[in-house]
Amino acid sequence: MRKIRVISVGKIRDSYLQEGLKIFEKKLSHYCDFSTVIVKESPYKNTNHQIAIDSEGDRIQSILNSAHLTVACDEKGSDQSSLAFSNLISNWANQGHSKIDFLIGGAYGLSDRIKSFSSYKLSLSKMTMTHQMVRLLLTEQIYRAFTIIKGEKYHHS
Amino acid sequence: MRKIRVISVGKIRDSYLQEGLKIFEKKLSHYCDFSTVIVKESPYKNTNHQIAIDSEGDRIQSILNSAHLTVACDEKGSDQSSLAFSNLISNWANQGHSKIDFLIGGAYGLSDRIKSFSSYKLSLSKMTMTHQMVRLLLTEQIYRAFTIIKGEKYHHS
Numbered sequence: 001m002r003k004i005r006v007i008s009v010g011k012i013r014d015s016y017l018q019e020g021l022k023i024f025e026k027k028l029s030h031y032c033d034f035s036t037v038i039v040k041e042s043p044y045k046n047t048n049h050q051i052a053i054d055s056e057g058d059r060i061q062s063i064l065n066s067a068h069l070t071v072a073c074d075e076k077g078s079d080q081s082s083l084a085f086s087n088l089i090s091n092w093a094n095q096g097h098s099k100i101d102f103l104i105g106g107a108y109g110l111s112d113r114i115k116s117f118s119s120y121k122l123s124l125s126k127m128t129m130t131h132q133m134v135r136l137l138l139t140e141q142i143y144r145a146f147t148i149i150k151g152e153k154y155h156h157s
Numbered sequence: 158m159r160k161i162r163v164i165s166v167g168k169i170r171d172s173y174l175q176e177g178l179k180i181f182e183k184k185l186s187h188y189c190d191f192s193t194v195i196v197k198e199s200p201y202k203n204t205n206h207q208i209a210i211d212s213e214g215d216r217i218q219s220i221l222n223s224a225h226l227t228v229a230c231d232e233k234g235s236d237q238s239s240l241a242f243s244n245l246i247s248n249w250a251n252q253g254h255s256k257i258d259f260l261i262g263g264a265y266g267l268s269d270r271i272k273s274f275s276s277y278k279l280s281l282s283k284m285t286m287t288h289q290m291v292r293l294l295l296t297e298q299i300y301r302a303f304t305i306i307k308g309e310k311y312h313h314s
Binding site: 017075079155 | 172173174177236239242281282284285294297298312
């Protein structure tokens with residue numbers, strides 16, 4: 001079974017996002033071994049953005065697994081339609097990458113180091129969203145991708 | 158005061174999206190006269206997509222105001238960063254367009270007719286999202302745009 005992790009910085013505080021995420025995490029559990037790993041926000045997140053980005057990056061790095069494909073969520077990454085994104089996931093699996101880690105940075109994004117060694121940089125939108133909203137959107141898109149792969153009716157092109 | 162309407166097809170059923178929207182609608186009320194207008198979904202939405210799209214389009218059209226600028230949300234529209242989007246809203250106001258209607262289609266999108274007479278086609282993402290999630294994202298982006306215009310701290314570039 002495919003294993004997908006979303007590695008994200010900081011707990012979700014908004015209850016509506018927690019509720020939305022739960023819905024898609026539950027749906028996803030029928031398609032893959034899905035989990036979310038939360039790393040702590042840096043105490044410097046409001047005072048020194050660069051220190052915060054770097055230390056959050058170090059925390060993300062410490063739990064990465066070299067056997068997994070890493071996909072960094074980055075506004076400046078490659079933007080894909082939902083169909084193209086599902087093809088990416090399929091193709092990665094065909095190439096032997098059935099374990100994927102999606103990385104979402106904190107309030108000020110991912111460190112350059114994390115981005116540079118990620119196998120793929122994915123842009124969900126050119127617009128800036130809160131990193132917590134990115135989690136909801138990404139989880140929904142991963143779910144959507146699996147329904148496309150399985151030929152189910154959720155996605156309307 | 159600027160007047161912004163989001164005109165959307167179908168009520169939101171998911172309570173988490175209702176809750177998220179409420180949060181941003183309340184925040185937005187400090188920046189503009191913001192309202193949401195819901196038009197009914199077509200009874201044909203599950204049986205004949207084209208009839209549904211066209212009849213939902215007619216319903217949207219019936220409440221448009223020719224004095225308002227209309228912005229259609231469309232995956233194939235122009236994608237903008239949040240900063241560029243805030244500049245668009247500012248520029249429209251400078252050109253005398255302080256009343257804007259944002260249009261979100263139903264499950265199968267907006268009719269070609271609605272798109273063709275909209276002043277602007279905006280893509281929030283190349284990815285397909287549920288039209289209800291589009292409402293949350295759009296409302297957050299309009300809020301974000303006003304905080305950028307006012308030079309507030311919500312947005313991190």
